[in-house]
Amino acid sequence: MKKITFIVLLLISSLSWSQVLLINELDPDSPSTDTAEFIELKSQTPNFSTDGYILVFFNGSSSGGDKSYMVIDLNGYSTDINGLLVVGSEGVAPFPQLIISQNVIQNGADAVGIYQASVGDFPEGTLATQTNLIDAMVYDTNDSDDTGLMALLGQTMQYNDNGTNTNPKSIQRYVDDMDNVTFASATPTPRRENDGSGININPISISVAQTQYNEDAVFDITFTSETSTTSDLSFNISLDNYGFNSADFTGDTSLTIPNGQNSVTTTITLIDDANDEGDEVAKIKFLDLVEPVVASNNFVEVRIVDNDFTIAPFGTPLNPTTGIVQSTQPDGYYDSLDGLADIALRQALQDIIADPTIVRAQTYADVLTILNEADQNPANSNQVWLLYTEEGRAKLDVQTGSDNTNKWNREHTFPRSLGGFFDIEEDEIADGIDVYWTTKADSLRHGNSDAHALRAADAAENSTRNNQHYGEYNGPSGTMGSFKGDVARSVLYMEIRYNGLSVVNGFPDITGQLGDLETLLNWHRNDPPDDFEMNRNNIVYNWQKNRNPFIDQPLLVEYIWGTNVGDTWMQSLSITEKEVDNVQVFPNPTNGRLFVSQLNMSAKVEVFSIDGKLLKRFNDVNDYIDLELASGLYLLKLNIGNQTAIKKIIVN
Incomplete structure (x- = not known):
C-alpha cells in the first residue's frame, strides 16, 4: 500500500512539472498607473535558458477579439538561482531581468501564454491557440469571465488580481506538500518564491538626493543592501548613457560594501566644459552583481543640465521679433x-x-x-x-x-x-x-x-x-x-x-x-x-x-x-518683399505722427490694415507722416526706388 501511494505521489509530482516553464506570478495592474506591472516565470531547474520560448499576450475585450496584442521574445534570457525570471517595467523591485515598457500589460479579462515558438509565429491580431502552448493564464481585475478565451487556451479558471491602489496584489501560484496547485491574490513577490522558500536574495538599491544637477555640480550616489553583508561585497557601476561618459565626470565606479555593513557611497564630480552638448542623462547601473545579490532598482537616471545653451537672435512667441529670419523659399516659389x-x-x-x-x-x-x-x-x-x-x-x-x-x-x-x-x-x-x-x-x-x-x-x-x-x-x-x-x-x-x-x-x-x-x-x-x-x-x-x-x-x-x-x-x-534694413520709423508705438529716417530719396508710403487692406497712401515722403488712424496694429510699406521696406507699427 505504501508503495502504491509513493507511485501515485510521484505521478502527481511529475504531472505538475510536465512543462519546463510555468507562469508563477502575474501583476497586470500595480498601481493604477501600471508602473510596476510584471509577469514571473518559473522553471523546474534553476538557471534555465529560455531560448526558443516567447510570451504572448491576448486581448479579451470585445474589440480585441481574444487576439494577440504583444509578443515578448525570451531568447537570450534564463531563470535565476531560484528558477525565476521576471519580465516587467522599471518600477518593479527587485529589478526585472527582462525590461518592458510601463502600462503595456492589459488589465483583463485577458490572457498570457508561454509558447515554444518564435515571434514571427504570432503577428499582432493572432487568435489565441493551444498550438505549441506550454502554459497559460486567463486573468482579470474584477471583470466577468471570458469563457471564449478560456476555451481557446484550454483553461478552466480565470484568476482575479483583486488589488487596489493602496493595496496592490498579484496572482500567485502555490504548490502544497501533496503537489496540489492553487492560485491566490496576494502582495506581489517578484524574484522571490511565493511561499517564502528558496534561496534568499539580497537586493541593492541606488539612491541620489536629486534627479537633476547642473554641469558643474558634485553629488553622492549611495548603494544600500537589504541585509548586511557577510563578506566584502565588491561590484562595478557605470554612468554612461549615449553622449554622457567618463569624460564628463570624475569619481569611483568600483565599489565595496564592507563585511557586516549594508551601504557604500561614491562622490561624483561633474566636469563643466565649454561645449554646447545639450542636457544629458547619466544612467546609473550595476555591471556585475552576482546572485544572490541582485539589483533592487537599476538604470537610475540623473539629468545633467548643460549651462552652455545658446540663445537665438530672434524672440519667443511671447516676445516676437520680425525681419530677422528670412524665408528660404526658392526663387519663384509662388x-x-x-x-x-x-x-x-x-x-x-x-x-x-x-x-x-x-x-x-x-x-x-x-x-x-x-x-x-x-x-x-x-x-x-x-x-x-x-x-x-x-x-x-x-x-x-x-x-x-x-x-x-x-x-x-x-x-x-x-x-x-x-x-x-x-x-x-x-x-x-x-x-x-x-x-x-x-x-x-x-x-x-x-x-x-x-x-x-x-x-x-x-x-x-x-x-x-x-x-x-x-x-x-x-x-x-x-x-x-x-x-x-x-x-x-x-x-x-x-x-x-x-x-x-x-x-x-x-x-x-x-x-x-x-x-x-x-x-x-x-x-x-x-x-x-x-x-x-x-x-x-x-x-x-x-x-x-x-x-x-x-x-x-x-x-x-x-x-x-x-x-x-x-x-x-x-x-x-505681399508683405514679404525685401526689406531695406537701414530705414527706421519712430516712435513705435506712435500717437499718430511717424518719423522716417535714413532715406536717401523720397519715398512712397502705403499703410495697410493687418488683413491687407490699403488704408492710406503718402507720396514724396522725406521726414514724417501723420497717420490719423485708430489704435491698433498696421503694416507700413515704404517704396524707395526699386526696393521696398515693410514695417509693423502700433498706433496708441
Missing part, C-alpha cells in the same frame, strides 16, 4: 499664383505644396526629431517651446510612457480623429531625413506626420484640448494667446495641402471638418507671423520640401477665405 483668384488660386497653391515630384512625407517618429529643431526655444537651445502654455521645456522631457506630468508630446493642430488620418506600423521608425514617402494631395494619411501641423505641447494640456474645435478651445486661462495665429495658419495649410480636409464655421461633427473658421481668421489677423514661425517654416521645408504659404505670404489667407475672396492675387501685394 510665381505660379500671380493673376489667379478663388478656386484657381487654391488649386495652384496646392500644386506647389503637394507636388508629388518634390514634396516628401516623413514618419510620425521622425516628427520628434523635427520638433526638437523646429520648436526649439529661442531663449534656450536645450528646450522646446510649448504651444498653448507658452513656455520652454527641456527637450529630454518628451513623454514616453503613460505619465504625462511635466512632459511634452506631439500635438496635432488638426486633430487626428477629426481629420481621419492615422498611424501605421512604419510610423514608429525614425529613419531620418533621407528616407521618406512620396506624397500627394490625396495622401491624407500623411497628415498624421505633417510637421507643419504638429507642434510641441504640454502633454497634459494636449490631453485637455483633446479634439475640440478652436473657439471651443481657446487655450489655457491666463496665457497671452501667442499661439493663436500659428494655429490658424497651421490648420489652414492643412485644408489646402490635403484633399478631404476643410476648415468651416461652427463646430461640425463631420470627419474632415474643423472649426471655427471665423475664430481662426481673427487669430491669424491679430497674431501675424513672426521670426519663430518663419524659422520653423524653414526647418520643416528642409525635411518635407514644402512650405506653409500663409507664413511666407500671410495676405493669401484673405484671398482664399477672407475679405479678398474672388480678387486676383499678385505677389506685389
